[in-house]
Amino acid sequence: MRSAARVYRMTLSTRGYSLGQNAWSVEGHYTGALPGDIHDVRLDLADLCIPHFRRTVLRHTGQRISEDKIRVGWEREEPALAPSSDIRVEFREMTYRGKQTYARRLPAETLRYGNKYDPEADYDEAEDYEYEDEEYRSDEYQENGDELEE
Amino acid sequence: MRKRRTALNEESTLKIDKDCLVDEDWIQDYVRMAILICRLKDVRVVRMRKSLTRKGFHLYITIAPAVKAELANRLQFLLGDDCGRIDHNRARIRSGLQRWNILFERPNARLRAVYRSIDASSRTTE
Numbered sequence: 001m002r003s004a005a006r007v008y009r010m011t012l013s014t015r016g017y018s019l020g021q022n023a024w025s026v027e028g029h030y031t032g033a034l035p036g037d038i039h040d041v042r043l044d045l046a047d048l049c050i051p052h053f054r055r056t057v058l059r060h061t062g063q064r065i066s067e068d069k070i071r072v073g074w075e076r077e078e079p080a081l082a083p084s085s086d087i088r089v090e091f092r093e094m095t096y097r098g099k100q101t102y103a104r105r106l107p108a109e110t111l112r113y114g115n116k117y118d119p120e121a122d123y124d125e126a127e128d129y130e131y132e133d134e135e136y137r138s139d140e141y142q143e144n145g146d147e148l149e150e
Numbered sequence: 151m152r153k154r155r156t157a158l159n160e161e162s163t164l165k166i167d168k169d170c171l172v173d174e175d176w177i178q179d180y181v182r183m184a185i186l187i188c189r190l191k192d193v194r195v196v197r198m199r200k201s202l203t204r205k206g207f208h209l210y211i212t213i214a215p216a217v218k219a220e221l222a223n224r225l226q227f228l229l230g231d232d233c234g235r236i237d238h239n240r241a242r243i244r245s246g247l248q249r250w251n252i253l254f255e256r257p258n259a260r261l262r263a264v265y266r267s268i269d270a271s272s273r274t275t276e
Contacts, residue, residue, distance in 0.1 A: 073254035103245035
């Protein structure tokens with residue numbers, strides 16, 4: 001019997017320092033509605049998403065990170081309305097400056113659960129990728145601090 | 151030029167991370183204090199549940215009505231959430247991340263009710 005689907009929310013993160021710059025971290029927020037045993041699905045998702053996350057960090061920061069530098073965190077699973085093999089991914093680059101953390105939005109992606117992640121295929125797509133101008137600008141204001149709302 | 155901001159969903163659950171274990175009567179004091187703090191912001195506490203973690207415990211506070219992300223994070227600050235979490239949540243909210251309120255849990259973590267408002271229980275029986 002097939003078990004009910006649950007919403008899995010996994011966060012992968014890594015942190016580092018650059019010479020003469022501030023502490024930074026990159027977060028990958030993976031969300032999927034999947035059936036199966038919680039432990040098995042968590043392992044499968046981590047296997048699928050960690051290479052993807054490493055590739056994304058390399059693409060955006062130019063830094064290669066080893067698997068042991070990646071922190072994997074899980075939120076509490078919730079019942080899903082329907083299973084789906086699509087895994088929605090959102091990335092944030094976090095920098096710590098002036099006693100505050102600032103987040104910069106990186107382009108969102110969708111992965112397919114069940115397919116083994118192919119970094120080469122991802123690389124081809126990466127070549128054509130561009131920032132969405134509007135979103136990119138909306139994050140810049142936080143760095144300048146000119147429109148912070150209270 | 152006015153910059154666009156992504157509209158975030160309203161939050162009906164506050165998540166509090168406490169990295170210490172305390173006696174049950176301290177938890178009951180905390181419940182009373184949480185109700186008072188939420189009342190300051192015209193928010194009602196409907197239910198409070200607790201799960202144990204490696205270092206302490208997590209609290210899930212269901213509130214009514216649902217509030218904006220900024221106010222939810224502010225309430226979490228007032229309720230003594232972890233400072234690093236507050237800072238990261240604020241950055242995530244400003245960048246328009248829907249899933250800003252992240253709290254990691256062990257698989258199959260059990261939630262134990264520590265408070266349930268009388269109004270909420272009477273409503274469910276109607």
